Amino acid sequence: MMRPSRPKRRRPQIHAGTPVWLFDLDNTLHHASHAIFPAINAAMTQYIVDTLQVERDEANRLRTGYTQRYGAALLGLTRHHPVDPHDFLKYVHTFPDLRAMLRSERGLKRLVDALPGRKIVLTNAPEVYAMDVLRELGIERLFERVIAIEHMRDRRLWRAKPDHAMLRRAMRDAHVRLADAVLVEDTRSHLKNYRRLGIRTVWIVGHLPRTVRADGTRARLPGTGRPHYVDRRIRSLKSLRLGNRPEGRSVP
Structure with missing residues (x-):
C-alpha cells in the first residue's frame, strides 16, 4: 500500500x-577568495604563531577550529588566550594595496x-x-x-x-x-x-x-x-x- x-x-x-x-x-x-582571504588566513596564522608561541600547524588548527566553533577566530582567541582583540583585527586586516586585491x-x-x-x-x-x-x-x-x-x-x-x-x-x-x-x-x-x-x-x-x-x-x-x-x-x-x-x- x-x-x-x-x-x-x-x-x-x-x-x-x-x-x-x-x-x-x-x-x-x-x-574575497581571490586574494584577500588567503592574505587574512596567512596573517591570522602568523599572529597566532608570534603571540602564543606555537608551531605553525598548531596555529592553523586553532584558527580553523575557532572559526568553525565560534563563527570568527577572534572569539576563540579572546576567550581562551591572552590576545588583544583590537591589535589582532588591525594586524590581519591591513593590506598595502587593498584596491589591487579586490x-x-x-x-x-x-x-x-x-x-x-x-x-x-x-x-x-x-x-x-x-x-x-x-x-x-x-x-x-x-x-x-x-x-x-x-x-x-x-x-x-x-x-x-x-x-x-x-x-x-x-x-x-x-x-x-x-x-x-x-x-x-x-x-x-x-x-x-x-x-x-x-x-x-x-x-x-x-x-x-x-x-x-x-x-x-x-x-x-x-x-x-x-x-x-x-x-x-x-x-x-x-x-x-x-x-x-x-x-x-x-x-x-
Missing part, C-alpha cells in the same frame, strides 16, 4: 516592497542600488576594513549602516555571526523586524542559524572557491544543491533583481 505523499511546505518569497537587506561583505559583495561583479553599484528597501552590511570583519572595502568598491553610500564585529560586542563578550542574541539586539538598534530582513550571505552555517529566527535567506555561491582535481581542472562549486534553510540560491547579485529566479529549484 502506497503512503500518501506529504504536501510540500511552501517557502517564503522575497516580495517587492520594503525589505531590509542584510549583506555580508566578504565573498558576497566582493570576491574583485567584484561588473556593475555592482547599479545592482545594489536597484534593490528596493533598506540596505545594511552585517560582517564579522572590523569596521575600518569594511568601510575601506566599500569605499574602494564605490558603494559605501548605498548602505545606511555597517554592523561590524566591534558593534556585535555586549558588555561581557565579543560576539559574531551566527550568534542569535547579537542579531536580535543589532536589529532592534536598527529598527528592523526580523520578518522584514533578508540575509545575503556565502556562509551556510550563518544562513542556517538565522533562518530559525524567521529571516529570509539568500545563499550566494559565485565567489566560493572551487576545488582543483588531480588533473588540474576545477571541480564544481561545493554544495551545488539548495539546502532546506535557503530560500534562494544565486551565483550573482544580478539574480536579486526583481523578476529573476535563482539557480536550482525555483521559489514558489
Whole structure:
C-alpha cells in the first residue's frame, strides 16, 4: 500500500516592497577568495604563531577550529588566550594595496542600488576594513549602516555571526523586524542559524572557491544543491533583481 505523499511546505518569497537587506561583505559583495582571504588566513596564522608561541600547524588548527566553533577566530582567541582583540583585527586586516586585491561583479553599484528597501552590511570583519572595502568598491553610500564585529560586542563578550542574541539586539538598534530582513550571505552555517529566527535567506555561491582535481581542472562549486534553510540560491547579485529566479529549484 502506497503512503500518501506529504504536501510540500511552501517557502517564503522575497516580495517587492520594503525589505531590509542584510549583506555580508566578504565573498558576497566582493570576491574575497581571490586574494584577500588567503592574505587574512596567512596573517591570522602568523599572529597566532608570534603571540602564543606555537608551531605553525598548531596555529592553523586553532584558527580553523575557532572559526568553525565560534563563527570568527577572534572569539576563540579572546576567550581562551591572552590576545588583544583590537591589535589582532588591525594586524590581519591591513593590506598595502587593498584596491589591487579586490574583485567584484561588473556593475555592482547599479545592482545594489536597484534593490528596493533598506540596505545594511552585517560582517564579522572590523569596521575600518569594511568601510575601506566599500569605499574602494564605490558603494559605501548605498548602505545606511555597517554592523561590524566591534558593534556585535555586549558588555561581557565579543560576539559574531551566527550568534542569535547579537542579531536580535543589532536589529532592534536598527529598527528592523526580523520578518522584514533578508540575509545575503556565502556562509551556510550563518544562513542556517538565522533562518530559525524567521529571516529570509539568500545563499550566494559565485565567489566560493572551487576545488582543483588531480588533473588540474576545477571541480564544481561545493554544495551545488539548495539546502532546506535557503530560500534562494544565486551565483550573482544580478539574480536579486526583481523578476529573476535563482539557480536550482525555483521559489514558489
